[in-house]
Amino acid sequence: MKKIKLYIAASIDGYIARNDGDLDWLMKYPINSETNYGYDDFYKSVDTVIMGGQTYRDILNMDFVWPYKDKTSYVVTRNSMGTKENVHFITENIVEEISKLREEKGQDIWLVGGGQLITMLLNQDMVDEMIITTIPVLLGNGIPLFPDSPKELEWKLQDCRSYENGIVQIVYKKK
């Protein structure tokens, strides 16, 4: 079965974006050849990405090339938002549809965000791994990583790394 892996960056105080979706605070910590925070290996380990509708719109608004071109993308949203190569929309039976994706053969699934989709999948025990990259900044407010009170759960620490620029990356596995 494919694993669903949350791979996401957050501030020290647990926000994944400013209230308007802005990620400017993250841009000071780019992924490059020297410090890729395990991104390349992670990216190779998935063939599918899933994300919520707001996250999808935020990425489109960022005015760069769709970053998951070589993956099959699924956007969970109330309304289908047109068609795009290799992007599919899940508008109903969300849990069932994502369950079906897990049953497919192939590599793992990257849960890109946002908070609402994360919480929905946590509540269904459908998140297998959480790779949280903490940026050394207190934002004060923004869009939370874990909104809407996901259910209580203990996790197994798998790995923890720190980087010269102050980033800490923690990997948790489902117990």
Add this chain to the structure above:
Amino acid sequence: MKKIKLYIAASIDGYIARNDGDLDWLMKYPINSETNYGYDDFYKSVDTVIMGGQTYRDILNMDFVWPYKDKTSYVVTRNSMGTKENVHFITENIVEEISKLREEKGQDIWLVGGGQLITMLLNQDMVDEMIITTIPVLLGNGIPLFPDSPKELEWKLQDCRSYENGIVQIVYKKK
């Protein structure tokens, strides 16, 4: 000048207690001789503790011996709550009073919590270090570590350690 050091445990999702102040989820990860998470060294580095009124009441309600007997304690609260050996109450001119404590000779100051006092001091640039011990549990909801939108600030990563039981401790210093 004395440093003010936040030393606190939080869940993966950044809560320091359940909504009613309960710390039961923390009790599975006790400080003992094998794993003290640097607590002994930290404790020796301070001669003063400061905390908010709710944190003070939560500690009193826990029905064990006052844990900071050999330190001078200051409780920030609207109303003084009786007298207790080596416990003082700061009811007004909070920032000025804590500034004065910093000017005294001696060791550092432990900022015990809770969230409101932490945010107040963050907004005054009066927190010099944050030692955050992350317990590998998602609580879903509770009392947040950083409530009321403290101002945005970048921090310098000083140290990061992980423990067998899944705890991760991160030390940030003021830039």
